[in-house]
Amino acid sequence: xxxxxxxxxxxxxxxxxxxxxxxxxxxxxxxxxxxxxxxxxxxxxxxxxxxxxxxxxxxxxxxxxxxxxxxxxxxxxxxxxxxxxxxxxxxxxxxxxxxxxxxxxxxxxxxxxxxxxxxxxxx
Numbered sequence: 296x297x298x299x300x301x302x303x304x305x306x307x308x309x310x311x312x313x314x315x316x317x318x319x320x321x322x323x324x325x326x327x328x329x330x331x332x333x334x335x336x337x338x339x340x341x342x343x344x345x346x347x348x349x350x351x352x353x354x355x356x357x358x359x360x361x362x363x364x365x366x367x368x369x370x371x372x373x374x375x376x377x378x379x380x381x382x383x384x385x386x387x388x389x390x391x392x393x394x395x396x397x398x399x400x401x402x403x404x405x406x407x408x409x410x411x412x413x414x415x416x417x418x
């Protein structure tokens with residue numbers, strides 16, 4: 296969903312639940328970034344993120360790995376869409392992510408071999 300289609304579920308209640316999950320996953324370490332929930336770059340989501348000291352991140356490449364299309368398809372999609380920009384969206388939740396992990400085993404070395412680097416966004 297994009298901002299104009301995002302349901303209110305990406306409002307404050309979503310953020311409260313998400314922050315609890317992030318705290319559990321990180322042991323309480325600060326989380327300065329998060330992807331816009333459902334691609335919802337709304338004024339409300341930006342305001343809520345900023346109130347929590349976070350910055351919303353977007354992406355240029357959508358592998359649609361959440362659909363579990365197969366490892367080869369995830370890798371091919373990422374490679375084909377890289378001309379749009381270098382930020383690749385992959386998912387770590389929502390069920391079995393073995394295809395995503397297997398795709399990363401192929402994609403990360405390929406990216407490195409093709410001159411891509413890995414870094415954190417600048418604040």
